[in-house]
Amino acid sequence: QKEVEQNSGPLSVPEGAIASLNCTYSDRGSQSFFWYRQYSGKSPELIMFIYSNGDKEDGRFTAQLNKASQYVSLLIRDSQPSDSATYLCAPGAGSYQLTFGKGTKLSVIP
C-alpha cells in the first residue's frame, strides 16, 4: 500500500520567515512529486513539481527531493499571510496513481 506521511501541523511561522514542509513516501517507484496548496473551502492547486534529485526553485518556493531517502520537502521563503493554507504532498507512481498525504496546515502570523 502506498503511504505518504506529512506532519499535520499546524505549523506557525512569523511573516517573512522560512516555512519548511516535509513529506516522506513509501513507494520507491514514485517518479514525479507534486506539491499542492489548498485554501480552506477550496480545491487543491498545484504550486510545484519535481522529478529529479536535488532542488528546484520557483520564486519564493523551493522543492527538494531525495529519492534514496524517499523524502521531499517544500521551502517557502519570505512567508506571507496569503501563504496560510494546507499543503499537500503527492508522489506520482509510474502508472501515475496520484496519492496524497493528509497535508500540513501552515499559518503565517503577521
Added chain:
Amino acid sequence: DARVTQTPRDKVTEMGQEVTMRCQPILGHNTVFWYRQTMMQGLELLAYFRNRAPLDDSGMPKDRFSAEMPDATLATLKIQPSEPRDSAVYFCASALMNTEAFFGQGTRLTVV
C-alpha cells in the same frame, strides 16, 4: 478558460438514496481521478481512469460505489445506497498523461 466542472456543487440526501456526481474533465485530458476528502482521512483516492479505462478503484467501497466514464467528456461517481458516513467533499481531477492534475470545485455531499 479550461477547467474541470463538477455537478452538483452541493447535495443533501437521505440515507438509502442514490447519489450521482458528475465531472467534465478538461478537453484533451486523458486521465481522470476521483477523490474523497474528510477532516479525518484527508484526500483519499477512490478511482482513476486512463483513456476512459479504469486503472485502479481499490480505494472505493465496491458494494455501494461505482465509477464510470461513458465518454471522454463525462465521468460519474455513484453511491447506492448512500450512508451518513459517505458525507464528504468529492473531488474530480483531470490530467494529460503524467503532468499536473487540475481539480474541480468539488461536490459537498451530506447524507442525513
